[in-house]
Amino acid sequence: MSKTKRRAYDDSYLNYGFTCMIKSGIEVPQCVLCMKVLTNDSMKPHQLKPHLRNKHAEHMDKSKAFFEAKERELKRAKLDSTGSFYIQAQAITEASYTLSYRITRDKKPHTIGETLVKPCLLKCTKIILGDTAAQKIADVFLSDSTVKSRIDDMSADIKRQRDIEEEFLFCSPLTETTTDADVMNLVSDFFSKEHLDWGKLIGVCTDGAPAMLGCHAGFAQLVKEKNPLVVEGFHQCLAYLVDILGSINEVNTKMQGRDRNVLNVTYRINAFKDKLKLWVERLATGNVRVSFPVLHSLVDKKAPSASLLTDIKHHLNSLIAEFERYFLKLDxxxxxxxxxxxxxxxxxxxxxxxxxxxxxxxxxxxxxxxxxxxxxxxxxxxxxxx
Structure with missing residues (x-):
């Protein structure tokens, strides 16, 4: 398969008002008057001259020295972060990222940017603001490959923001016994020595050994005594999500498959809405035994924290409202x-x-x-x- 021929820039093209810039590793012509960038295929005198004639007719008879001066101005503008060129280029890039995000968020094909969004923007801008403003819109890149590249960039940026660094904190031997109290004393001594705050601890991960686990004993319970939110704030919330998502998934599964019709689907939806309302009533007494078995097994005989009960109630009421909105009451x-x-x-x-x-x-x-x-x-x- 033959490679695509790339055209090289010639200094004589400056007579038509075009300098050269590198885009994606390829030389492309750029107008020194309006900063319009053409494709590499346009690197021909008979394609560059029409641009000067149609867009900048008043400069058709200008000398090469005039265009050389304009070229120097353009290069200075590119280096000046406060200049209009830099600011405009930054705005064009931001617009490309914003539109790419909206296209992906609304689950539209990436090709819609170039085939529908950009043409509509150009048409509307030209009608309302004129050709000059429309030309700026034309510089916004929205090809399918560009949209994908923008999304990849934003995804990578989010990952960088959420990176979790795992570092080795300390290692110390248990010289005699290895009970939960021994482990706790060792960790507590380290926290005290290094002036670490137990209140900033958000979770505990252990190897599952008997000395590490347990609702009434074990290292995890001793840590909970230092900071109750370690278990109650995080693990209980996670346990509730396991319960409620399991219940929703169960309803969803029962509404699928063979021999499903509007009759049995309707009664399953109504039954689940009634369950949600009943669960809200039970929360008033802290009763989660039947409604949320995983959460109940975690807290054992103790009630969940008051803040968690409030959050659960709010979430259940939101679910009820959403089900009522989506599944309207029958007349x-x-x-x-x-x-x-x-x-x-x-x-x-x-x-x-x-x-x-x-x-x-x-x-x-x-x-x-x-x-x-x-x-x-x-x-x-x-x-x-x-």
Missing amino acids: PRTEQLMSLTRDPFRRNAHEIPEQLQKFLELTNNSALKDDFKGLSIEHFWVQAST
Whole structure:
């Protein structure tokens, strides 16, 4: 496969108002008057001259010395961080990052930046602000590769901000016994010697040995006595998330698969909403035994911290509000229709609305009544409709 031919810059191109700049390792022409950057393929006199004629007609007859002066001004502007060129380039780059972020956040294909977003921006800017402002928008790079590059840069920056450095703090032998108290005394002596604050400790990770664990004894419990938030603030919150996400996942799983219909999905959603409300009521007494078993096993006989109970209550109320918003309450007519669909043979004639009188024929069909007992709701209604 042949390589793409790259054109080289020639000093004579300055007669047309173009200097040279390096972009992604490739020489490209840049206008010294408007700072417009063209592609490497445009590095030809018959493509550079039209730009001067169409965009800067008033400078068509200027000498090369004029363009050399403009070239020097452009180079100085690039080096001046307070100059208009630097500020404009910085604004263009920031706009590219902002639009790339929005494209990715809204889960749109990266190609939409160049095929839809940028053309719309150019059209609107030209109509409202004119050609000069539109030219600035044209300099914003939004190709699919650019969008990907911007997202990679932002992702790497976030990772750098959240880096966790793991460093070895100290190592000291236990010369005699290795009980939880021995370990605690050793660590406490080190904390005191180095003036470390127990209040800044946020978590404890151990090897699972008996001397390290336990709700009433063990090194972890002794650390908790130094700073109750180590366990109560972090581990209890984590335990609650395990419980609530497990419950949501269970409901979600039960609404999927074969033989699922609007009837059984509706009653599962309503049942879960009722559970959430019940759990909020139980929090008033600190009761989490049934509602949140993982959290209960962690706190044992003690109630969770008051701040955690407040956070849990707030979260549950937010879940209830979200479920109520997403799954609207059914109107009476729909509820009646669903009740008839669930079991059409348990309704008296006077309970059936006038517009649903055709159900009367079905409720008096003994053959269908026998079929109803042995078929799923889906198969029954398929058979009843034939």
